[in-house]
Amino acid sequence: MTATDDHIDRLPAPALTRPTSQAERVADMLRTFIIEGELAPGVRLSEERLSRKYQVSRNTLREAFRLLSRERLLVHRMHRGVFVARPTGEDVRDLFRARRALELPAVREADRAPRELVEAVGAAVTEGEAARAEEDWWRMGSANMRFHEALAGLARSTRVDEFMRQVLAETRLVFHVMAAPKEFHDPYLPWNRRIHLALVAEDTEDAVAELTEYLATSEEQLIRAFDAMDPAAET
Structure with a gap:
């Protein structure tokens, strides 16, 4: 086989x-x-x-x-x-440009979103925390995908939801470059919870600031991983 x-x-x-x-x-x-x-x-x-x-x-x-x-x-x-497909380092840059365009405006206006959409963000964080407790790092990565999908969902737009699923699918392919999923995903889980709590408190300014730093940190981490790859691995 x-x-x-x-x-x-x-x-x-x-x-x-x-x-x-x-x-x-x-x-x-x-x-x-x-x-x-x-x-x-x-x-x-x-x-x-x-x-x-x-x-x-x-x-x-x-x-x-x-x-x-x-x-x-x-x-x-x-x-x-x-x-x-096998994404490249330049794909990472473009994906994060797209993610900023989709996620940040949705979070910025989250105080207008129905409560159940904010609860969906929290549910994704809780799922990630459960996966961490079971040391299921790949499932934690999947929960992280649902967290960001829920953030974009705060925009209450079917088109944004569709675009976000496409972007997250490419993003998940990018994550395969990380040889140590625990070390990659684990530091972001408390960050996810901080963003969720800011949304619950309707402090969208703080949530946007946290997410902006979050995305910049994740992008640079992934770019470094791609830069460190053997070029032959991408052929």
Whole structure:
């Protein structure tokens, strides 16, 4: 059995509920797998195995692959197949520019958001804390993704939510560069809680200041990790 087969066999059951067309539903499922860390950079996606596992046609899969390729999550390599993309250091810079554009305005106006949206931010932090208690560092990373998705959700915009999911999927691919997930994710969890508590107190100025520093710190940490990589590892 190949590495590709192993990855596909370990993927969860489908949760095809949100978008409208079948191809969009499959694309959303695969995007979720990337956000959750189930699919890592460089993994080849077998049409045959995915089609059989999720009972969708190859044409549907190809259209889903095209959708995700436009989002820079997948790449097609001639005569080799479709692979999960490998982000670069420049991708990191661009992703964080996008994240600032999406997250900071949402947090800045969080005092106008319904209470349940602020509670969703707190629920993601609590999930991360539970994962840390169990020393499940990769699950803690997934909770961190949901934390930032919930921050963007404070904007109360379906389009912002969609853009944020695309950006977070790419961001999760970037996280694979970190060889020590505990050391990478653990320091940010108390930061997440501070941002949540500022939102609960309706101190959006403090929440924005915390998030601004948070994003700058995370960006530079990831850039340093990419700079330290062997260039051959990206080919």
